[in-house]
Amino acid sequence: MYNTLEQLAAAAADRPMHEVVIADEAALTDASPETIFETMRARWRVMCESASLALDAPQPMQPPLIAGQSRRQAVYARGATLTGGALNEMMARALSASEVNASMGRICAAPTAGACGVIPAVLHFAVQRTGAEEDEAVKALLVASGVGAVITRNATVAGAEGGCQAECGTAAAMAAAGAVYLAHGSPEACIHAAAIALVNCMGLICDPVAGLVQFPCSFRNASQSVNAIASADMALAGQRSVIPPDEVVDAMYRTGRALPASMRETAEGGVAATPTGRRIAKNL
């Protein structure tokens, strides 16, 4: 049983962490472990599809503020880049899921629809780096989901309540924990990767232009993917958050509640409140 990140890591001392998550889910819903695993596998496949659909096909949307972003990044990823082809392809996948979401395509919310690109992009990247099979990806997604359940329970994942740090930030925390798990990091490293990811984007506001889930949402999905994989690597290197992970979750929550309403999904602050942002909203 776990209600905190510390409890999740402690429960994983004598069995794999994804089994801890499955056991709690089974106790909550009476579903069998096999059903839980296969349901998560189905969600992983939806994620993978959404994170690849726009790589070579710009998705139709109104207004097309982010149409074609994924393909642009994917094409660039194949040439000379600063951070390398793999990292650029990861960003292209995050942008793909964001485009699919904005075009009324099928996605898996994780933890929200607006943040649906982070986890598939990061776990796909980590799967490729570690040479893992699909079953390992599903186990990592279960671990990520356990971390997400703790944050949902003890803080919030709603942009209207906690800003973008609660949506894309939580997605990054979940993805970082899953990526560490794929790389066979310790339970402690998993929860510290999540904490480092949250620390790295604490206070990030939610300021969607014209109230649409497009800009800056797709870039936040891509950049929080980079945050997640960087946090995972730092935790795997042995870095630890000085503030314990559960205190970081609580700090994220309190920070979110302290944000003015204009910066919590109302499209009245940040880049949404710029002259150009307001003009786009007016022309809808």
Next chain:
Amino acid sequence: MNISIFDVTGPVMIGPSSSHTAGAARLAYVAAAIAPDGFWQVKFGLAGSFAKTGRGHGTDKALLAGALGLSPDDTGIRDAYALAKARGISYDFETIELPDSHENSARITFLYEGGETFYVEGSSIGGGRILVTNLNGLAAEFSAESPTLITMQYDRQGVVSAITQLLAEQNINIGVMRVNRTARGDVASTVIETDAPVPETIVRALKSTPNIIRVCAVSV
């Protein structure tokens, strides 16, 4: 942990918004499953944030697609207008007030050839979840997250026990049950949430039970 991992990693849905798109699609899908078949027009009364910011999130398409029977993860939702045209169903959207209801609420009214109407009111309450609050004038309160059996009947002695007896005979366990009526002896509704889907045989048996007007089993 008291939160399901599938509420965190999920739902699988059509974007872009769980409350304005997925919840809208689900509400209309459930409404259409409850309403009698064969409607020629459907009217959507949008309240609160559905009316204010719905269009940018495809709330209109999600509602229309749901009313046409598309499930909340059907990629055909974005082509809902073309589908309505192909089926010869007309539609209408208007802004309404629904006092004391949740931020994202709607009244969905189905219209039939003889001039009859049937309406369902409900709300999208976040994360793609819904709450149905009114069945054609009868107060209700259910989420359709579990398989749900809905009957509308004349408020007579013995009708409710006939329903529960039929379920018991088929080993269907009742999770939650609510009975509502407009006035004593008038029309009442029974909403029963069950652990397992209600088989078609029970629906048919209930339809031929005296004093029962409508029966439907909803499972999203």
